[in-house]
Amino acid sequence: MKPKTSLCFIVLNELDGCKKDIPNISFNEFDEIFAVDGGSTDGTVEYLKSKNIKVYNQEKKGLNNAYILANDSSNCDNIVVFFPKNSIDTNIIIELKNKLNQGADIAIASRMIAGSLNEEDGKLLKYRKWSSLMLANLVSLFFRKNGPKVNDILHGVKGWKKNIFNKMKIINKGVSIDLEMVLKGYKLNAKITEIPTKEKSLIGRKTNFPFWSTGLKLLKYLFFAVFFEK
Template sequence: MSVTILALTLNEIDGVRAILPRIKRQWYDQLIVVDGGSSDGTIEWCRAEGYDVYVQRRHGIRFAYLEVFPLVSGDIVLTLSPDGNCDPDVIPALLEKMHQGYDLVIGSRYLDDAHSDDDDFITGFGNWLFTRTVNLLHKGNYTDCMVIYRAFRRSLITELDLDKDESYELSERLFGTVISWEPLMSVRALKAQKRVGEVPAGEPPRIGGVRKLQIFRWGAAYYFQFWREVWFWRPG
């Protein structure tokens, strides 16, 4: 199966300089830097180094995914943030598990001896609460249902209706934000009885830049989604 890596950036010039060269060419067939409109030289550096760059038109990580999706050619999609939090050395383990027949493999920050160097008390508790809630409501065994660092079959996006605005709009209107698709992917993969797995990835410290996390609005929107999904969505 062919592999597309999506590296999501927004003003991460220090991170991309350090991380992208560590992603070995034999690991992928296509690599796209998906940029949210950086003004710090991220776009220019990536293009000068020969990386394909897509600059999204609408604000928000969900729209970054949806806009670049028609350009993705790989059977397997691997998503990461090249800000230092996603260790590129984990890529082979993620892909190896995908080649074993999994539909979704998560690079867990908390599996086995893995840990996060980026968590504070609030984010650490939130990730624990969200993952426990998803496991309880949707019969999962995740140690980390939220993280961007994951690999999945490209077809999962349409099979789980992750490309449809209706999957997000109510949560976004209620909490005045634009959310991403990772938590919902985790939930719906369980509901559709997809084969899901994890590998320990940890979370090293970020390299420069500023964390973009909207802790309370995103947290509230995701938590609302987890409960709404109990009744709202059924696999086709």
């Protein structure tokens, strides 16, 4: 029997992105579609509801809890999460769904492999890209048992099998989710695959994850995972 797949939009004040991305998505490709909202005040929730998309209000804040709520709210075997920011091609969600159907436990839209594009690729100094690759190498060094190394360890657009996510016992606070899923995926010998995607820079857009503060939180989690987490 073909697995069923949920599509979840994770949003926090993404009205402009939703208006540009949502119309380009084929809803009939998925068995279930819903959104997890972190507290939008710009009309995002109202827009999604106008498109007949069920919206779950995220009572426990933090990116980790957004993913946990997405996983818990799904009634399907597989889940694909997408951030409608008008930063990558929406067709990637179909590719992620297909990879899961083909046997992957986790499928990641990658900005770090051949055929992909990172928003910093046109810059001389690529702080975010370089730090992400450094983290990817460290996590691979400490936790990968076999299989390919994951290069884009911090991209949120991904899909997973619900039973794999449940085994990970994700920490219910903070922003470590993307790093944590790869790290625990390695520990579980999960089949992780990357699909190239091209990311465009959103000039003037304020990020919800500032570079320095987010980076420090991720390093703290990695330290905890290496020395204390079982």
